[in-house]
Amino acid sequence: MSYQTQGFTLDNSGRRVVVDPVTRIEGHLRCEVNIDSNNIITNAVSTGTMWRGLEVILKGRDPRDAWAFVERICGVCTGTHALTSVRAVEDALKIKIPENANLIRNIMQAALYVHDHLVHFYHLHALDWVDVVSALKADPKKTSELAQSISDWPMSSPGYFRDLQSRLKRFVESGQLGPFRNGYWGHPAMKLPPEANLMAVAHYLEALDFQKEIVKIHTIFGGKNPHPNWLVGGMPCAINIDDVGAVGAINMERLNLVSQIIDRTITFCEQVYIPDVIAIGGFYKDWAAIGGGLASQSVMSYGDFPDHANDYSESSLLLPRGAIINGKFNEIHPIDLYAPDEIQEFVTHSWYSYGDDSKGLHPFDGITAPKFELGANHKGTKTRIEQLDESAKYSWIKSPRWKGHAMEVGPLARYLIGYHQNKPEFKEPVDKLLHALGAPKEALFSTLGRTAARALESSWAANKMRYFFDRLITNIKNGDTATANVEKWDPASWPAAAKGVGFTEAPRGALGHWLKIADTRIDSYQCVVPTTWNAGPRDAKGQIGAYEASLMGTKMAVPDQPLEILRTLHSFDPCLACSTHVIGEDGGELVSVKVR
Amino acid sequence: METFYQAMRRQGVTRRSFLKFCSLTATSLGLGSAFVPRIAYALETKPRVPVIWLHGLECTCCTESFIRSAHPLAKDAILSLISLDYDDTIMAAAGHQAEAILDDLIKNHKGNYIVAVEGNPPLNEDGMYCFPGGEPFVEKLKRVSADAKALIAWGSCASWGCVQAAKPNPTRATPVHQVILDKPVIKVPGCPPIPEVMAAVITYMVTFDKIPELDRQGRPKMFYGQRIHDKCYRRPHFDAGQFVESWDDEGARKGYCLYKMGCKGPTTYNACSTVRWNDGVSFPIQSGHGCIGCSEEGFWDKGSFYDRVTSIPQFGVEANADKIGFTVAGTAGAAIAAHAAVSAIKSTMLKKQDLQPLDPATSAQNKDKNEEKV
Numbered sequence: 019m020s021y022q023t024q025g026f027t028l029d030n031s032g033r034r035v036v037v038d039p040v041t042r043i044e045g046h047l048r049c050e051v052n053i054d055s056n057n058i059i060t061n062a063v064s065t066g067t068m069w070r071g072l073e074v075i076l077k078g079r080d081p082r083d084a085w086a087f088v089e090r091i092c093g094v095c096t097g098t099h100a101l102t103s104v105r106a107v108e109d110a111l112k113i114k115i116p117e118n119a120n121l122i123r124n125i126m127q128a129a130l131y132v133h134d135h136l137v138h139f140y141h142l143h144a145l146d147w148v149d150v151v152s153a154l155k156a157d158p159k160k161t162s163e164l165a166q167s168i169s170d171w172p173m174s175s176p177g178y179f180r181d182l183q184s185r186l187k188r189f190v191e192s193g194q195l196g197p198f199r200n201g202y203w204g205h206p207a208m209k210l211p212p213e214a215n216l217m218a219v220a221h222y223l224e225a226l227d228f229q230k231e232i233v234k235i236h237t238i239f240g241g242k243n244p245h246p247n248w249l250v251g252g253m254p255c256a257i258n259i260d261d262v263g264a265v266g267a268i269n270m271e272r273l274n275l276v277s278q279i280i281d282r283t284i285t286f287c288e289q290v291y292i293p294d295v296i297a298i299g300g301f302y303k304d305w306a307a308i309g310g311g312l313a314s315q316s317v318m319s320y321g322d323f324p325d326h327a328n329d330y331s332e333s334s335l336l337l338p339r340g341a342i343i344n345g346k347f348n349e350i351h352p353i354d355l356y357a358p359d360e361i362q363e364f365v366t367h368s369w370y371s372y373g374d375d376s377k378g379l380h381p382f383d384g385i386t387a388p389k390f391e392l393g394a395n396h397k398g399t400k401t402r403i404e405q406l407d408e409s410a411k412y413s414w415i416k417s418p419r420w421k422g423h424a425m426e427v428g429p430l431a432r433y434l435i436g437y438h439q440n441k442p443e444f445k446e447p448v449d450k451l452l453h454a455l456g457a458p459k460e461a462l463f464s465t466l467g468r469t470a471a472r473a474l475e476s477s478w479a480a481n482k483m484r485y486f487f488d489r490l491i492t493n494i495k496n497g498d499t500a501t502a503n504v505e506k507w508d509p510a511s512w513p514a515a516a517k518g519v520g521f522t523e524a525p526r527g528a529l530g531h532w533l534k535i536a537d538t539r540i541d542s543y544q545c546v547v548p549t550t551w552n553a554g555p556r557d558a559k560g561q562i563g564a565y566e567a568s569l570m571g572t573k574m575a576v577p578d579q580p581l582e583i584l585r586t587l588h589s590f591d592p593c594l595a596c597s598t599h600v601i602g603e604d605g606g607e608l609v610s611v612k613v614r
Numbered sequence: 615m616e617t618f619y620q621a622m623r624r625q626g627v628t629r630r631s632f633l634k635f636c637s638l639t640a641t642s643l644g645l646g647s648a649f650v651p652r653i654a655y656a657l658e659t660k661p662r663v664p665v666i667w668l669h670g671l672e673c674t675c676c677t678e679s680f681i682r683s684a685h686p687l688a689k690d691a692i693l694s695l696i697s698l699d700y701d702d703t704i705m706a707a708a709g710h711q712a713e714a715i716l717d718d719l720i721k722n723h724k725g726n727y728i729v730a731v732e733g734n735p736p737l738n739e740d741g742m743y744c745f746p747g748g749e750p751f752v753e754k755l756k757r758v759s760a761d762a763k764a765l766i767a768w769g770s771c772a773s774w775g776c777v778q779a780a781k782p783n784p785t786r787a788t789p790v791h792q793v794i795l796d797k798p799v800i801k802v803p804g805c806p807p808i809p810e811v812m813a814a815v816i817t818y819m820v821t822f823d824k825i826p827e828l829d830r831q832g833r834p835k836m837f838y839g840q841r842i843h844d845k846c847y848r849r850p851h852f853d854a855g856q857f858v859e860s861w862d863d864e865g866a867r868k869g870y871c872l873y874k875m876g877c878k879g880p881t882t883y884n885a886c887s888t889v890r891w892n893d894g895v896s897f898p899i900q901s902g903h904g905c906i907g908c909s910e911e912g913f914w915d916k917g918s919f920y921d922r923v924t925s926i927p928q929f930g931v932e933a934n935a936d937k938i939g940f941t942v943a944g945t946a947g948a949a950i951a952a953h954a955a956v957s958a959i960k961s962t963m964l965k966k967q968d969l970q971p972l973d974p975a976t977s978a979q980n981k982d983k984n985e986e987k988v
Contacts, residue, residue, distance in 0.1 A: 036709065036748075037708055037709040038709055038746065038747050038748055039702050039708065039709065039712060039713075039746045039747055040708055040709070041702045041703070041704075041705050041706075041707065041708040041709075041712055042702075042703065042704060042705070042706075042708070043703075044673075044674045044703070045669075045672075045674070046669070046702075046744065046745075046746045048746075048748070067744065067745045067746055068671060068743065068744045068745075068746075069743045069744070069785065070671050070736075070743075070777075070778040070785060070787070071743075071778065071784035071785055072777060072778065074782065074784050075777065075778070075780045075781065075782070075783075075784070075914075079918075080918040080920070082918065082919075082920060083918050083919050083920070086906055086919060087777055087780070087914070090673050090675070090776070090777040090805060091673060092673050092674070092675075093672075093673040093674045093675020093676070093677075093678050093679075093806065094673075094674050094675075094678060096675060096678065137681075141681075141704055142703075142704070145706040150706070185693070189693050190649075191649055191652040191653055192653070192662070193636065193653040194661065194662050194664070194697040194699070195699075196662075196692055196693070196696075196697045196698045196699055197692065197698050197699075197701060197704045197705045197706060198706050199699055199705070199706070199707065199715055200706070200707035200711040200712070200714060200715055201705075201706030201707055201711075202706065202707075202711075223689050226681060226687075226688055226689045227687060227689065229681070229682075230681065230682040230683070230684065230688075230809075230892065230893070233682060233892060234892050234893070234895045236892075237891050237892040237895040237896045237901070238895060238896055238901065239901060240898075240901055240903070241891065241896055241897055241898030241899070241900065241901035241902070241903055242886075242891040242892065242896070242897060242898055242901075243682065243891070243892055244675040244678045244679055244682075244806050245675055245805060245806065245908075246901075247898050247901065247902075247903035247906070249861060249903065251861065252861065252862065253902075254861065254901065254902040254903035255901050255902040255903075256861075256862050256866040256867040256902050257867070258867040258868065258869075261867065261868070262868060263867060263868025263869045263870075264867075265869065266848070266868060266869015266870075266900070267866070267867050267868070267869055267902065275895070388739070388743075390739050390742055398748065400740060400742065401740050401741065401742065401745075401749060401750050401753070402748060402749050403745065403748035403749075404748065414743075499867075500862060501861075501862050502861035502862035504860050504861050504862070507860070507861065578710070579711070580708065580709055584708055595672065595673045595674065
């Protein structure tokens with residue numbers, strides 16, 4: 019069977035290849051593709067294989083507690099759901115937070131960006147491009163020359179790489195390869211020379227050491243990481259610079275630690291992460307024309323990092339806001355998260371039921387009941403699925419649409435919007451990167467473009483930490499140490515009914531929480547999450563989402579070793595626990611819904 | 615401990631076949647024949663314990679926490695201490711290549727590998743609320759655990775159920791010890807557990823070749839034996855009656871006790887106030903927010919995180935988790951009523967109903983097993 023949508027021709031008549039589990043992601047994702055006789059992907063099926071139902075659990079709870087529940091949607095993008103939640107409650111109850119709380123939240127969100135992107139590139143994505151076993155054949159001296167030719171990073175001597183290589187050798191000789199076992203070593207699509215592989219392995223390990231430093235910023239302001247603490251109305255960490263008891267608060271020693279981590283983070287991004295992406299990308303220029311999917315058509319960002327506390331308008335947000343559709347990059351549309359006809363979720367191909375499954379619902383009106391059923395053409399049994407039937411329901415993820423369009427969200431979307439708004443802080447680094455790779459602007463619409471945008475954004479976020487930190491110091495210097503507004507802490511001060519929306523740009527893209535409060539309790543809570551936008555299944559019109567679109571037309575070198583599929587899916591940094599927790603406001607009846 | 619070679623010999627593999635295996639290993643890694651004797655030597659003498667790290671319904675915060683460990687560093691744990699052969703979050707292989715590793719471990723390392731579980735299995739809808747690899751996670755968990763040496767239940771999901779098991783637990787998310795009844799299950803609760811505690815539990819097991827001493831609830835006594843309140847650096851302010859009364863007030867800026875802001879330190883067994891977080895940088899109370907009790911069973915259903923704890927059992931630092939457990943279960947009236955009564959713990963009884971073992975009889979046996987060393 020074949021049909022056309024969004025410029026793609028979907029044809030599921032060829033050989034079916036199943037990848038499950040898709041590893042090196044957060045959560046559980048399955049991917050099935052059909053390939054033609056030339057091993058080119060002609061149909062792609064993205065399936066979320068988990069569902070937790072957090073929003074039904076939230077019903078009836080204290081809205082001030084909600085951040086802690088939704089923070090547990092995801093421990094990888096930890097904190098971003100909590101931030102979105104406190105913003106939603108503050109929007110509903112019209113709570114204004116102090117300037118310092120906004121600055122500290124921005125520093126924490128930026129710390130998450132760098133941490134999340136860094137771990138993604140080195141520990142989730144790199145093994146798609148880097149051949150660990152090939153690194154054993156590298157000449158340490160030449161590796162040193164390569165490293166020193168691309169960066170001033172000091173850990174680059176021949177001796178350093180020689181030591182590392184001998185450790186790697188001992189590890190491989192042990193015969194116990196641990197996480198590197200059965201990797202795609204020697205795969206024809208692996209293109210790096212041994213020296214680049216050895217350098218990348220060194221940075222894999224250095225990044226593993228360094229990532230734990232970045233999160234100490236969360237620990238200082240939020241007490242721990244993963245899952246730091248937040249507060250409706252501000253931040254729980256009081257500031258005390260001068261007085262007795264300062265050791266029990268944010269004091270000069272704490273601020274110095276934050277400042278030092280920020281400096282080290284900026285350096286790591288500029289001297290390791292970005293040079294590595296350029297160096298590795300240089301060997302994979304063909305991937306600048308693969309995996310584009312929806313990126314050249316429809317992208318969206320809500321914007322984030324409010325420059326001024328409580329001002330979430332486009333002019334205050336440092337990350338760009340807007341939507342681009344139909345490939346018209348000269349026209350950036352405004353977004354209204356309250357408008358019932360803009361953001362809607364569909365369940366035509368998701369394991370939920372609306373009664374009438376052809377319609378879409380705005381998150382404030384969302385109704386969801388799980389309905390697990392496999393299409394007539396599936397293979398296997400209900401509890402041992404060999405092949406899904408994408409003409410029926412086939413995923414625990416819903417399909418969100420903006421004005422009916424499937425959208426790609428994430429770092430690439432943000433950079434494409436910022437670039438076409440002619441904002442220098444996005445346009446200049448992109449042009450510099452394209453120049454370094456000798457690639458045209460269209461190269462951004464690709465697997466490589468997505469991975470490169472994430473690297474640039476890490477450096478952007480690291481520098482923004484410095485910017486917000488300096489403003490925090492200025493505020494304190496001016497005598498402003500307030501971190502929380504408690505005027506409406508007492509639920510007795512709340513209206514009988516209220517509703518609000520909180521949004522952020524999570525590291526993976528646009529994130530919104532829609533909240534209704536009734537009699538001081540949560541009446542309904544809906545999250546529409548980045549990976550829902552990107553990984554969602556088809557909608558009522560058969561339109562495909564960003565994951566499925568991005569795999570179309572890709573040639574697989576060895577269909578049984580799905581390296582190309584992993585490369586493109588990983589370029590989105592999938593986060594499945596985020597995408598598949600959704601449940602509607604009538605979820606209270608969930609337990610009584612008979613599903614079969 | 616039995617080496618890999620000994621394990622193979624015990625299973626009837628000849629020395630010749632063993633060397634052939636080493637040769638195949640070398641070839642499959644793209645290494646020359648010179649590597650064969652070295653691989654053989656390593657397998658004969660110093661195997662690292664294979665660890666299978668499974669993910670059910672979870673948020674991956676436990677994995678993220680584990681890689682934050684400062685001592686040992688995550689890289690040293692992975693390269694030198696254990697053999698993390700299967701972990702879908704970080705492993706290079708995917709799909710068939712990944713599942714082949716599981717099959718090999720189950721077949722060739724029978725009884726010698728540790729299963730570390732992050733998250734939990736949902737039992738509703740025939741388990742299909744979580745089906746990695748096309749099968750219900752609960753089936754995968756049972757299959758892999760059948761030949762495990764021991765299980766580690768990472769975090770509050772695997773230990774108690776955690777957030778997806780909070781009322782009304784729509785997927786019937788179920789902690790590991792209620793599904794795997796015939797193996798020791800070491801609970802390392804917390805959302806997530808402290809990085810260095812996770813690393814310490816697993817290094818303890820491979821260093822001393824036994825499971826840690828556990829309390830009645832299956833938690834390592836060394837890290838979960840005392841309440842956060844007992845060792846909190848703000849405890850003197852509690853004793854002196856100096857409290858934070860409101861966020862960002864003078865008491866907050868002076869680091870007073872957070873008890874009145876809902877701190878659950880008095881009823882939470884964990885090492886946060888001693889080991890602290892992220893290389894000892896801070897812990898929730900030090901950064902101004904009360905403890906939310908994330909390592910306690912059913913902590914999501916004990917009222918708001920900002921409700922004041924109304925039951926502080928009258929015990930000193932020397933009381934351990936078991937004694938307190940008896941007190942709370944035995945005498946509900948032992949609560950201190952000095953503070954304003956808030957319904958913080960009225961859901962405790964309900965919580966216990968929700969998390970009954972599936973089969974109390976076998977669960978009791980399991981408890982006995984927990985106390986044995988492996």
